[in-house]
Amino acid sequence: MSQETLQTLTWLIPAGPLLVFFLIVLFTRNNRTLSWVLAWAGVIGALVLSWTIAFHMFGTYLNDDITHPHELLEHPVQIASSIDWLPIGDYANNTWLQMGVSVDPLTAVMLFMVSLAVVMIFIYSVGYHNYGKPPGTVKGTPNHGKEEPMFSRFFALMSLFAGAMLLLVVSDNLLMLFIGWEIMGFCSYSLIGFWYARDYHLKPGDIPHIPPRQAAVKAFMTTRVADVVMLLGIVYFYRTFGTLNFSQALSAGSLEHAAMEIGVGMLGVMALLIFTGTVGKSAQWPLHVWLPDAMEGPTPVSATIHAAAMVSAGVYLIVRIFPLISVAIEGSGAGWVIAGIGAFTALMAATIAVAQNDVKGVLAYSTISQLGFMVAAIGIGAYIAAAFHLITHAFFKALLFLASGSVIHGMEHGAEHVHDHHTDPQDMRYMGGLRHKMPITFWTFLIGGMSLSGLPLVTAGFWSKDEIFADAWYVWNHDGNVLGIIVFVMLALAAFLTAFYTTRQISMTFLGKPRTPLAEHAHESNGFMTFPLVILSIFAVVAGWVGIPDNFLGTEGTFVNMYHHFVGATIEEPIAELYELHLVGHEIGTLPWSWVPLITSVVVALGGILVGYLVYGRKPLTKDQQDPLIRPLGPLHGFLQNKWYWDELYQAVLIRPVVYFSEVVVFEVMDKGIIDGIIHLVARVIYAIGQGAKATEEAVFGRAVDWVKDQFLSMTREVRQLQTGKVQEYVLVSGLIAAALAFMIIFLINYGWSEQILNWFQ
Amino acid sequence: MIPLSWYLLVAALLFSIGLYGVMVRRNAVAILMSVELMLNAVNINLIAFWRYGSVLSPAADTPTTGWAWAIFVLTVAAAEAAVGLALIISVYRRRDSVIAEELDLLKN
Numbered sequence: 001m002s003q004e005t006l007q008t009l010t011w012l013i014p015a016g017p018l019l020v021f022f023l024i025v026l027f028t029r030n031n032r033t034l035s036w037v038l039a040w041a042g043v044i045g046a047l048v049l050s051w052t053i054a055f056h057m058f059g060t061y062l063n064d065d066i067t068h069p070h071e072l073l074e075h076p077v078q079i080a081s082s083i084d085w086l087p088i089g090d091y092a093n094n095t096w097l098q099m100g101v102s103v104d105p106l107t108a109v110m111l112f113m114v115s116l117a118v119v120m121i122f123i124y125s126v127g128y129h130n131y132g133k134p135p136g137t138v139k140g141t142p143n144h145g146k147e148e149p150m151f152s153r154f155f156a157l158m159s160l161f162a163g164a165m166l167l168l169v170v171s172d173n174l175l176m177l178f179i180g181w182e183i184m185g186f187c188s189y190s191l192i193g194f195w196y197a198r199d200y201h202l203k204p205g206d207i208p209h210i211p212p213r214q215a216a217v218k219a220f221m222t223t224r225v226a227d228v229v230m231l232l233g234i235v236y237f238y239r240t241f242g243t244l245n246f247s248q249a250l251s252a253g254s255l256e257h258a259a260m261e262i263g264v265g266m267l268g269v270m271a272l273l274i275f276t277g278t279v280g281k282s283a284q285w286p287l288h289v290w291l292p293d294a295m296e297g298p299t300p301v302s303a304t305i306h307a308a309a310m311v312s313a314g315v316y317l318i319v320r321i322f323p324l325i326s327v328a329i330e331g332s333g334a335g336w337v338i339a340g341i342g343a344f345t346a347l348m349a350a351t352i353a354v355a356q357n358d359v360k361g362v363l364a365y366s367t368i369s370q371l372g373f374m375v376a377a378i379g380i381g382a383y384i385a386a387a388f389h390l391i392t393h394a395f396f397k398a399l400l401f402l403a404s405g406s407v408i409h410g411m412e413h414g415a416e417h418v419h420d421h422h423t424d425p426q427d428m429r430y431m432g433g434l435r436h437k438m439p440i441t442f443w444t445f446l447i448g449g450m451s452l453s454g455l456p457l458v459t460a461g462f463w464s465k466d467e468i469f470a471d472a473w474y475v476w477n478h479d480g481n482v483l484g485i486i487v488f489v490m491l492a493l494a495a496f497l498t499a500f501y502t503t504r505q506i507s508m509t510f511l512g513k514p515r516t517p518l519a520e521h522a523h524e525s526n527g528f529m530t531f532p533l534v535i536l537s538i539f540a541v542v543a544g545w546v547g548i549p550d551n552f553l554g555t556e557g558t559f560v561n562m563y564h565h566f567v568g569a570t571i572e573e574p575i576a577e578l579y580e581l582h583l584v585g586h587e588i589g590t591l592p593w594s595w596v597p598l599i600t601s602v603v604v605a606l607g608g609i610l611v612g613y614l615v616y617g618r619k620p621l622t623k624d625q626q627d628p629l630i631r632p633l634g635p636l637h638g639f640l641q642n643k644w645y646w647d648e649l650y651q652a653v654l655i656r657p658v659v660y661f662s663e664v665v666v667f668e669v670m671d672k673g674i675i676d677g678i679i680h681l682v683a684r685v686i687y688a689i690g691q692g693a694k695a696t697e698e699a700v701f702g703r704a705v706d707w708v709k710d711q712f713l714s715m716t717r718e719v720r721q722l723q724t725g726k727v728q729e730y731v732l733v734s735g736l737i738a739a740a741l742a743f744m745i746i747f748l749i750n751y752g753w754s755e756q757i758l759n760w761f762q
Numbered sequence: 763m764i765p766l767s768w769y770l771l772v773a774a775l776l777f778s779i780g781l782y783g784v785m786v787r788r789n790a791v792a793i794l795m796s797v798e799l800m801l802n803a804v805n806i807n808l809i810a811f812w813r814y815g816s817v818l819s820p821a822a823d824t825p826t827t828g829w830a831w832a833i834f835v836l837t838v839a840a841a842e843a844a845v846g847l848a849l850i851i852s853v854y855r856r857r858d859s860v861i862a863e864e865l866d867l868l869k870n
Binding site for chain 2: 724725726732
């Protein structure tokens with residue numbers, strides 16, 4: 001394939017789903033079948049194109065020496081194409097903002113994963129929204145068991161979402177990445193709030209829920225806060241490097257120049273500013289609060305947002321700008337901040353997940369926790385491990401979400417059967433025994449859950465988590481960095497809890513006997529929903545085997561960590577050059593083998609599964625039995641179940657003052673009082689001036705006019721006296737005048753003035 | 763012959779008396795009579811000038827203008843008197859009065 005064909009194909013990858021969005025919105029809004037067929041066409045087209053590009057890259061790798069791919073090391077960016085988009089004010093230098101695509105190994109694996117996950121989710125959505133069943137009638141709330149009335153809208157927004165994620169993945173500069181980022185932010189708002197008319201009437205003892213439209217606003221606002229800071233970081237980035245293009249700005253020479261110009265400390269600030277975007281988008285503490293409430297959206301939305309796309313975008317960003325972060329870690333405390341936030345989030349979310357009763361809630365906190373793993377990995381400089389865990393996590397988390405949606409569907413079907421619409425079908429306390437009712441869902445959920453827990457050797461999650469542990473241990477052991485051991489211990493604890501709560505979830509949902517009639521009457525979901533589960537579960541197992549460490553178990557030459565060499569080639573050269581310049585701590589190389597991380601990850605995984613089984617699985621919960629953790633943990637359980645009260649804290653400390661400020665200070669005092677007051681004052685002044693003018697006019701002009709009138713009247717009154725109506729007086733007057741005239745003329749003629757008179761008459 | 767100026771004087775005197783009468787008399791009929799006086803004074807003037815025009819020029823060729831004009835004036839005076847009396851009768855019928863002072867509808 002020629003370079004140009006590949007470039008065109010790369011540009012077309014996000015174009016398909018974006019175009020489908022417009023087509024559905026404009027043309028097929030009322031036709032459900034056409035909408036999902038178009039949506040499928042869009043994402044399957046994107047899948048075909050993505051896999052073509054990805055496999056082209058894989059081919060380049062595999063044709064080379066797979067332990068040392070020279071071609072990729074020298075030219076990681078295999079496909080690049082960009083166009084000038086917006087001219088910026090610097091006309092002298094003719095700089096333009098660019099739109100461009102570039103494909104390097106990291107992009108290739110992301111394309112592979114994202115397109116596959118999205119296609120699976122789209123296939124699943126057709127079944128999830130009950131296509132083919134009797135049509136639902138109420139728009140804006142879920143119509144259980146009936147076809148979703150807003151079917152087309154769903155697929156339009158999901159296509160936009162997929163298009164935005166693909167746009168973000170193939171982009172070659174921060175600006176286009178940010179554009180995709182923001183489009184996804186909007187889509188998350190619309191899709192979380194998909195059932196906009198849904199309201200909850202909660203009874204005590206129910207799982208607390210906020211209505212979807214509030215959850216949508218919460219998600220958007222929280223990520224928006226992060227995006228503003230991130231934009232600052234991007235602007236600073238542009239200011240420092242003069243370009244937003246990744247390969248140009250993050251090359252060794254460019255970073256060295258920047259380090260000399262603004263200092264490594266400021267580079268750390270820049271890295272942290274951009275990292276804030278990840279904190280928001282990938283739901284790290286303190287901006288994690290939106291993710292559990294985002295469960296209000298339909299399950300395919302949760303799968304997309306929390307597995308395949310949005311949260312992955314956050315981690316993808318910091319993986320992309322890793323050279324900058326690497327320099328920042330070495331030269332400033334940025335690494336402590338990033339890894340600290342990541343590790344803390346991982347542990348905190350894991351503890352909360354232990355006490356959640358909503359099946360999707362457990363998965364939400366699990367996502368936050370796993371993202372914490374990835375962020376912590378970046379914080380200690382483990383580039384490959386973070387990227388690896390991102391990919392494997394996407395697979396098994398998407399699988400878990402889709403499977404949980406299948407479970408919820410089964411429970412809702414049971415609810416329809418027994419006409420019980422008050423029991424929450426998502427509450428795990430009301431499930432049980434679904435293993436026999438929904439076997440495919442059970443086995444795929446089990447595979448996904450074990451992958452999440454990190455069951456050794458056979459699941460993908462094990463390999464990626466193990467690599468993070470290995471990196472953390474290396475940083476502590478080899479470099480003597482305390483951060484390493486802190487991260488190691490916290491993540492180990494989080495992994496233990498992960499395995500524990502996952503086993504708890506599986507036991508409560510599937511094992512034992514059904515605890516309510518809903519669970520009794522549940523049945524397996526249709527083919528649209530189970531097919532993606534099976535496909536994803538295959539990947540949840542297999543995806544890890546490309547990342548077996550080179551020197552696994554101390555061997556040499558038996559295994560090749562293809563993932564490491566492939567993805568590492570993206571930045572191996574720049575990092576090596578930076579290492580020479582002493583700007584980064586260590587290179588992207590194979591870590592020396594150590595048994596400690598392996599044993600740790602095996603122990604925590606198996607230990608967590610075992611403890612979970614002992615508490616929840618061996619004697620599965622019966623109908624009215626309380627959660628066995630409540631008594632031993634005591635008040636701690638309440639603390640965990642209420643999510644460490646972060647929402648309440650934010651409400652009291654942040655939201656209420658702001659609302660008070662806006663409602664009272666700005667609205668009442670400033671807006672109504674001051675601004676309206678000024679306007680009223682102006683109005684009153686002008687009115688008074690008007691009054692004054694009116695009075696003046698009346699006084700002055702009125703009087704003047706009146707005087708004229710009076711004069712005139714008196715004149716006429718006097719003149720009127722001439723008209724008596726008596727003819728004789730008229731005769732008298734005219735006679736007198738005639739006599740006077742005649743006398744005058746005779747008199748004048750006598751005195752010889754006739755000449756002058758005649759002249760005058762001429 | 764007696765001088766022309768005597769005739770003119772008489773005419774002027776008559777005219778003045780007539781004018782005086784128009785201005786002073788209360789009764790409308792009397793005013794009309796005074797107007798007749800004025801007109802006849804004018805007639806005297808006209809005839810006098812006609813007669814004495816022939817003295818100044820040869821007697822055989824005096825134009826007829828003088829006495830023809832006087833006949834016109836006489837006729838017109840008569841017609842006017844008739845009309846005036848008719849008006850006075852009509853006014854009397856409406857207002858029961860012929861005193862000129864009281865006919866002041868055009869006042870103001």
